[in-house]
Amino acid sequence: MVVIRTDRVRPEGAESDPGLDFSGIRTEFALPDGFPAAALAEAERAVAEGVDPAGREDATALPLVTIDPPGSKDLDQALLLERVGAGFRVHYAIADLGAFVVLDGALDAEVRRRGQTLYLPDGNVPLHPPVLSEGAASLLPGRTRPAVLWTFECGPDGEPTDVRVRRAFVRSTEQFDYEGVRASFDAGTPHPSVAALPDFGRLRRERAADRGAVELQLPEQEIAPNGDGDWKLVVRPRSDVEAWNAEISLLTGMSAAEVMLDAGVGVLRTLPDADDGAVDALRRSAHALGVPWPAGVTPAKLLADLDPARPEALALFVDATRLLRGAGYTAFDGKIPQVSTHAGLAAPYAHVTAPLRRLVDRFATEVCLAVTAGQEVPDRLRAALPLLPGLMGGSDALASKVDRACLDQVEAWVMADRVGQVFEAVVLRADDNGADVFVAQPPVMGRCAGEGLREGERVRVTLVEADPGRRKVAFARL
Structure with a gap:
């Protein structure tokens, strides 16, 4: 198994040969090339009317920053990480789509039909109209935006001791990419808002290993323009900055899951524990590959300590995908589901940090906001929860097929x-x-x-x- 990463935004001036575009894939999978008039009109009306400030905290003084791939316009998250004594304070602002999308309206219906943004090398198929996803809802630098603001007070071990979530107005001060942030750390000149990210990120990754979280260090194939009008394949290793940044998102998702589980209502991202047969099969593979597996060492610890540059490690990572089969979404209301954790993370988890690009995040976020405000979860929101696993399952399957088709297409072109x-x-x-x-x-x-x-x-x-x-x-x- 190889992970595909395509450019989220087509680089300016990059034109592909008409025979080397992805129109055939768009046609094959019947990907939409626009939004219904009613949905688009609803989005434009919401932007024109603006966001009601009632009950929304003014957090525009927080020097939040974003970290995304170069050229990104659909910015879901903005971050501020501070040291507080021996611990940390994390502010994590998430784009507030609930401020723009009317539940059960025309736009909501179209977003449910799509499920998630699809990224193709020659341009994306957005979940929301660009007037929202790249405009009024995106946490672009220098713009005041509505957001859902999570604040975590964390101890010296990186574990949260207090969690708050509320609606706010925020104003990102800078838009960074991973390489730029890495370069600033190397030069000893990190932006103050992320200066503590390496220490906090490493702590969170240690906690993940302690829990038994499974991370597969597979190579990532990336499709990119080659400057000659067609496409090339490159392998881009995941940077430590990207891994540290991801830990903030994971912390938020795990906290959101706990909020919903405590309230007995919500929607989780779940993955059953691997059965003994899958672990035994992995042990046999490790033995055949000559990878030592000491007694008492968990699969997570074994995989975390492997050198991904070695061929036997690469093969074992591929074999270890058997430990992570069966991921899905689980909605619940009144009764805690039998499977309420994500085995890959070794913790309960929910998707709440990418609402511009993923349908389920908006609904899970609305549940968290209602619960933490001491309010009843609205009936219409409750009614939508059981639909989400099916909607997200279908869109996940489509996204996987589109990603694979794009990668297969470019591999065939290149070779x-x-x-x-x-x-x-x-x-x-x-x-x-x-x-x-x-x-x-x-x-x-x-x-x-x-x-x-x-x-x-x-x-x-x-x-x-x-x-x-x-x-x-x-x-x-x-």
């Missing part, structure tokens, strides 16, 4: 004129009919024919097929 060439590869997963292999340069995954292929083995392979029409790449062992 089309290299049939017959020989490549160095790592065997990821083998069976009686061959194996899935990963070629590092260019970063391509494909099916490989051949006997005796062993997981984690380095092999030389010949490219025997690269068919852009079928989006297929195939290799054979030398």
Whole structure:
């Protein structure tokens, strides 16, 4: 399994060859190319009318900043991290879509139909009209915006001792990207709002390891314009800044889950614990790959300590995906669900930090706001909760298919004129009919024919097929 990352925003001036665009994928999956008139009119009306300030805290003095991929316009989160004595205070502002989207209105109906933003290399298919997602609801720098503001008081161990959530107005002061923040840390000149991020991020990652959270350090294939009118594949390792920043989002999602579980109503992101058979199979794979697994070491700890640059580690990470199968959404009202945790995080968890890009976040956030304000969760909101697992499951499946199709398409384009060439590869997963292999340069995954292929083995392979029409790449062992 290889994770795909496509550019969230098409770089200015990047034009693809008409024969190398993704229109075929858009057509195949019937992706919308606009919004219904009623939904668009509702969004524009909400922007024109503005946001009611009643009951909304003025937090515009907080020097919040955003950290996103370069060129991003749909900014869901803004951050301020401060040291307080031996501990930390974290302010995390989330775009407030509830301030613009009328429950059960025309826009709400269209957003439910879409489920989430789909990212293709030549442009996205947004969840909300750009007037909201890239405009009035986005936490753009220098703009006063409505937000849902989470504040965490955390001890020296990084664990929260107090959590508050409320509606507010905020004003982001800077828009950063991951590489820029990393460079500022390297130079010893971090922005004051994120200067404590390395210490806090490392603490939270230690707590995750202590809980038994499973992290698979798989290579990430990224599709990017190559400057010649077509596309290239690159592997972008996940940076430590990105990992630290993600810990703030995870902290918020885990806190939101606790709020909803305490109230007995909400919607969680859930993943059942892996059964003994999956763990036993992983142990057999580790043994076959020559990866020592000491007694008493959990799968999470074993995986966390592996060097992702080693081929046997890469193969074991692929095998470990079996531990993370079955993720979904679970709505509940009055009775705590049997499965209320996310096994990959080893904690209850909810999606609340990306409402511009994901449907469920708006609903979970509204539940948290009502509960923490001591109010009843509105009936119409309660009525929507049971629908969300199905809506999100469908959109997740579509997003996965679109991502895979885009990656397969670019792999076939990149390799089309290299049939017959020989490549160095790592065997990821083998069976009686061959194996899935990963070629590092260019970063391509494909099916490989051949006997005796062993997981984690380095092999030389010949490219025997690269068919852009079928989006297929195939290799054979030398």
